[in-house]
Amino acid sequence: EVQLVESGGGLVQPGGSLKLSCAASGFTFSGSAMYWVRQASGKGLEWVGRIRTKPNSYATAYAASVTGRFTISRDDSKNMTFLQMNSLKTEDTAMYFCVRPGCGGDCLEYWGQGALGTVSS
Amino acid sequence: QSVLTQSPSVSAAPGQKVTISCSGSSSNIGSNYVSWYQQFRGTAPKLLIYDNNKRPSGIPDRFSGSKSGTSATLGITGLQTGDEADYYCGTWDPGLTSGNWVFGGGTKLTVL
Numbered sequence: 001e002v003q004l005v006e007s008g009g010g011l012v013q014p015g016g017s018l019k020l021s022c023a024a025s026g027f028t029f030s031g032s033a034m035y036w037v038r039q040a041s042g043k044g045l046e047w048v049g050r051i052r053t054k055p056n057s058y059a060t061a062y063a064a065s066v067t068g069r070f071t072i073s074r075d076d077s078k079n080m081t082f083l084q085m086n087s088l089k090t091e092d093t094a095m096y097f098c099v100r101p102g103c104g105g106d107c108l109e110y111w112g113q114g115a116l117g118t119v120s121s
Numbered sequence: 122q123s124v125l126t127q128s129p130s131v132s133a134a135p136g137q138k139v140t141i142s143c144s145g146s147s148s149n150i151g152s153n154y155v156s157w158y159q160q161f162r163g164t165a166p167k168l169l170i171y172d173n174n175k176r177p178s179g180i181p182d183r184f185s186g187s188k189s190g191t192s193a194t195l196g197i198t199g200l201q202t203g204d205e206a207d208y209y210c211g212t213w214d215p216g217l218t219s220g221n222w223v224f225g226g227g228t229k230l231t232v233l
Contacts, residue, residue, distance in 0.1 A: 035222065044123055045158070045166065045209055047222035061221055097165055107156040107171035108211065108222070114165055 002026040004098045004112035011118045012088055020083040020115050022098030030054065030076040033101055035108065036083050038094040048072075048096070051081060066092075088119045124149060125210055127225035133200055134233050141195040141208050141228045148216030149223055155193040157186055158209045160227075166209065170195060202232050 008020040022034070033056075036048040049062035051072045060072050071084040081098060095114040102109025126144040133139040143155065155173050158166040168177050170186035173193065185196040193210055210225040 037222075044227045045211070045224040047224065050222075102168075103154070103156070103171045106154040106213070107168055108158070108166075109168050109171075109177075111165040111167070 002100065002110045004100060004110060006096065006098050006112045006115035009096070009115035009117050011120065013121050014088060014090055014119055016088050016119070017084070017086045018088060018117050019085070020096055020098075020117065022081045022083075022112055024079045024081070024098075024100070027100065029079040033105070034072075034074060034081040035099040035101060036072060036081075037097045037099050037108070037111075038092075039097070039114075040091075040094045043094075046094075048083070050101075085117065088117075090119050093117065093119045123226040124214060124223035125212070125225035127208075127210060127228045129226070130229045130231065132231040132233055135200050135202060137200050138196065138198045139200060139230065141197075141210075141230070143193045143195070143210030143225045145191050145193075145212065145214075145223075147191055149191075149212050149214035150188065150193055151191040152215075153213040155186065155188050155210055155212045157184075157193075157195045158211060160207045160209065162206075169208070197230070200232050205230055205232050 003025045005023045012018045033052045035050040038048050049072050052059040069087045074081040097114045098112040099108045100110040157170040159169045160166040173188040174186040183198045187194050207227045209227045214223045
């Protein structure tokens with residue numbers, strides 16, 4: 001059974017940093033790209049970014065709203081992916097979901113339960 | 122503002138049928154598979170339809186999907202109160218300068 005468990009959420013002041021972690025199990029983690037998707041309270045889904053696999057040079061891509069501030073990384077030896085968030089703004093307050101794509105990359109097949117990041121003074 | 126356009130809400134009575142539309146462009150829906158996600162309040166989204174019209178294991182055949190040109194549609198027949206949720210469409214948009222997965226703004230389904 002595929003499981004994705006996020007952790008590391010919390011309260012941080014504007015301009016601060018927060019690092020989220022996602023522990024994966026139930027599939028060959030090193031063979032899968034991993035995504036992060038966020039959702040502000042009462043709002044829709046927003047793709048944050050993704051990291052590809054080692055054969056694809058661990059290539060990353062990010063939404064325009066977070067480029068230059070957020071960094072996605074992974075540790076295949078620990079079956080984990082990370083979302084480092086710097087220079088946080090109040091509008092970054094959201095539930096952050098770790099997602100494993102599927103369907104040959106054409107769908108977001110498995111979702112974690114989410115970790116809440118709150119940016120407030 | 123979401124890249125894909127969905128109506129904010131839709132409602133119908135139990136047992137009835139409802140359709141939820143998703144409109145995009147040639148760079149996203151027009152060129153790529155569409156998937157649909159169901160989200161109950163306070164929980165993570167769940168894959169409902171993939172590759173425009175395929176259902177993952179465990180999804181009842183009351184749920185269906187279709188795509189034509191730059192629009193996609195989710196259909197739900199035999200509505201149940203348990204279907205009340207938010208529904209999102211999603212697809213790739215490699216035409217964006219950064220970021221490459223896009224969503225609709227979501228449609229809230231109310232079963233009266």
